[in-house]
Amino acid sequence: MNSQEKTMLRIIFQNRIHKSDAQSFEDLFTSVMNYAEKDFKPIKPWGNIGDRKNDGYIKQTGTYYQVFAPEDIKKSYPSAVKKLHTDFNGLMKQWSPVNRFYFVINDKYDGVHPDIDQEMEKIKVEHGLEDAAILIAKDLENILFELEDDQIFNIVGMPPDPSSIKNIDYSILNQVISHIMELPIHSNEDGKIVLPDWDKKIQFNNLSDTVARYLDTACLQLDNLEAYLANNSYFVADELRDKLNEVYQQEKINKSGDQLFMAMVEQLSPKQTQPYQNIVIIIMAKYFETCDIFEEPREEEER
Structure with a gap:
């Protein structure tokens, strides 16, 4: 299958x-x-x-x-x-x-x-x-x-033939995006969200302060994504991770830095509008932190 x-x-x-x-x-x-x-x-x-x-x-x-x-x-x-x-x-x-x-x-x-x-x-x-x-x-x-x-x-039951079904998106990525778009903004009233310390990774991948702010803002909404993944099967998280890594591997061949980051946002967004792109950056923030996309600084190069 x-x-x-x-x-x-x-x-x-x-x-x-x-x-x-x-x-x-x-x-x-x-x-x-x-x-x-x-x-x-x-x-x-x-x-x-x-x-x-x-x-x-x-x-x-x-x-x-x-x-x-x-x-x-x-x-x-x-x-x-x-x-x-x-x-x-x-x-x-x-x-x-x-x-x-x-x-x-x-x-x-x-x-x-x-x-x-x-x-x-x-x-x-x-x-x-x-x-x-x-x-x-x-x-x-x-x-x-x-x-x-x-x-x-x-x-x-047997899965239907995808080629015989029109105008239905079966991708896990779009299911996750659609779900999060329907949720309210997380208020963080308890103030417990701590932003990841990823400055070294930002610098190592030649990403700008603007991209760093995008990722920091996205982290404030990661609770919605984490809750969705926690209530769904392992298949969802695995497919989502694999999709982001696949797009990253494709785009990094001839792009780097901010150009690579924005190319991923464009590739992953079902529509090139701000609401969709904001959700995509939330998803990217999760897998940026877990090192499934972009490179982790190597100690010898840091020295």
Whole structure:
């Protein structure tokens, strides 16, 4: 499966996630786990005894899963915490041994309240579990794309032929840009953002003070990008990094300094307008800091 096919399948899977509540999400989770873990056994509610607080398990390792898929996770935070404890307590009374416990939440790529993670950690420590964690949509997506291609196709369907689809942009870069453009400016009310110390890298790459200010300003908005990447699968961050590095490698052949920087901005922007270019510079700031684009100063040359 190539990158474009994988991107299209990811969009299809995300649509499934956004449309899945309650039983439909549990069925999607089960279809992924049936391939991912050969010993996984799903549990379906049975009459008035229900599922005994167990939506699926791996008996050999004492690993249990419970699924929660509200229509709106942001409005369901109190019920999520309550269900976590209720389900785990019920599980402990009816199944043994419980060595690992995973509470699977359909967050629809919005993330979950940090208190839920803290409550899970309390359960892990109090009951001496080998592992316990909250799994969200991005985790299920990561598991999905570790499967064989034919297994992925069985769950999500065959990817459409890109050549037969017009006027649809399947690139990860443009998805990220579109998402960030819809968000408000980060206010930084707590004043905790610390700008990276990249003066040496700026100088080493012959970049001007103007470009340095562009990058510093972009860093103030990196929270929006980091939150998006944190709530999405590894594939998104990897594709984004690879795309920026690819454009950098292409443009640096005959450009350097500010000319190289602005050529990248132009190449990466879906439209040559300031709002799009500002978002592109935010993305570039992340990968400039992590040294995926532009050269890191070498100690011997600094001396």
